[in-house]
């Protein structure tokens with residue numbers, strides 16, 4: 151797919167090789183969705199990127215909301231207005247949104263509404279691997295989970311149908327693998343759009359305790375109806391391979407791993423594949439359990455299905471042996487790996503070990519590649535300046551309270567500026583919490599998008615409680631880590647004329663009396679401001695403002711600008727100050743001297759300043775500048 155536009159323009163019946171997330175966007179178009187909202191988060195980000203590009207052409211009212219809770223509230227309001235609505239987020243985003251989701255479960259929806267959570271088993275890009283299937287039980291909401299891109303598209307459409315019939319929001323869960331795998335998807339026909347008539351009896355959507363008391367009963371009734379409505383035929387399938395004594399129950403990505411491993415070990419066991427995660431399809435499960443002596447439940451992260459199946463087995467007095475996570479057959483953490491699953495199945499089925507699947511040794515070691523800030527990243531200058539200021543003021547053992555974003559990488563060498571980091575927006579709340587508990591200086595870092603998302607209440611709390619904190623807001627104009635999506639502070643010209651919110655005005659309005667805006671590429675200014683801020687007695691705020699280096703690179707490339715820096719070997723003393731204190735990934739060491747890789751250098755020029763290279767050995771490469 152060369153452009154997201156093809157999701158709109160390709161004809162029904164045609165095939166495309168799609169990412170799971172792209173298939174979901176096509177599913178939205180085929181379902182006739184008219185409103186969508188999100189706060190960007192991997193592994194769901196591509197859905198927002200695609201919608202940002204095609205929403206207008208596709209006639210979808212789409213927004214990047216300030217956080218996931220607001221995104222859910224936005225979609226809910228669209229649903230109450232009669233628009234089929236969709237809201238999506240990464241798994242931890244559902245924690246932020248859950249306050250609204252739990253109540254929407256009680257009120258129900260107007261027009262159909264689907265809430266997507268993209269979970270991240272093994273935590274490729276997340277702070278935890280919470281299993282959001284548990285939210286289905288917690289909220290008493292139906293949940294659907296696809297295994298591949300085709301199912302992602304088709305199940306999503308069916309989830310909207312379920313929401314329409316049952317008047318409840320439907321939870322739609324993917325994992326990193328389903329969102330990011332590619333396979334061929336056959337396009338269907340987009341549905342006719344409908345403006346739904348929404349009943350609005352007095353109190354119907356008002357969660358006053360007296361109303362909620364009744365809503366709860368209705369919710370349980372609705373879920374009972376769903377359990378009996380035959381949705382298992384839409385979302386589940388029984389694959390009878392051999393009529394074996396042993397069967398496997400699985401869902402989502404676990405189904406793909408199990409299918410591959412069964413082929414590998416040539417054991418055609420029967421499979422019950424569940425797409426409807428809540429409510430579990432009791433009749434179908436009882437049939438499967440009754441016809442097998444042993445049933446293995448294969449699922450990623452928590453034993454959600456296994457717990458349900460054990461309860462169904464017990465309730466129905468079945469003699470089947472159930473294996474899964476609760477008895478230790480599968481581990482309780484991380485996504486399922488084919489090699490580990492093969493070992494488990496071979497052991498369970500008393501098969502020979504496969505010598506070929508043993509670990510392959512390369513015979514040489516691969517150097518570790520920890521994630522790093524990009525060449526030219528403005529955060530590098532900020533971290534450098536703050537660390538230097540701490541050193542110059544002889545501040546002993548400060549506490550660095552960091553946050554979620556690209557700048558989390560400040561935890562790595564050479565900066566090591568993260569003592570604690572919890573969740574979106576927590577940096578300033580945690581920083582403020584140290585007040586009165588320690589004499590150590592507190593320095594807190596947050597990005598612009600995270601500040602808008604959930605950092606503002608923490609700053610209010612810090613000012614209100616007269617904390618002493620240096621709070622650094624690293625403002626690069628966008629939500630950089632997930633693909634440079636706009637946020638409320640993005641300049642208006644970069645986000646289609648929406649109103650841009652000034653961080654300076656916001657901070658001022660909270661009552662912060664020390665505010666400095668710095669350019670993190672200017673190390674002298676950044677160092678001076680950091681020292682001044684660290685001497686301040688109350689809450690001091692530094693706004694380190696410089697656009698994301700990738701935006702600058704893209705603009706320069708289009709304009710044919712190509713500035714590079716190089717090390718003059720005659721001037722380089724080999725002191726390694728640049729490598730040990732600044733550590734731009736464009737730098738490497740060769741024969742005791744530093745060199746700069748022109749393919750990586752983005753020409754920011756920060757390393758040429760005397761704080762980084764005291765010998766003035768780093769200079770602009772005139773050849774590259776002239777060549778441009």
Ligand code: SF4
Pocket residue numbers: 525526714715734735736737746750751752753754755756757758
């Ligand atoms: S100018 Fe220096 S700091 Fe900037 S990208 Fe190039 S090598 Fe890195």
Ligand code: SF4
Pocket residue numbers: 717721722723724725726727728729743744762763764765766767768
């Ligand atoms: S800081 Fe300057 S002199 Fe020292 S190693 Fe780097 S380039 Fe050479």
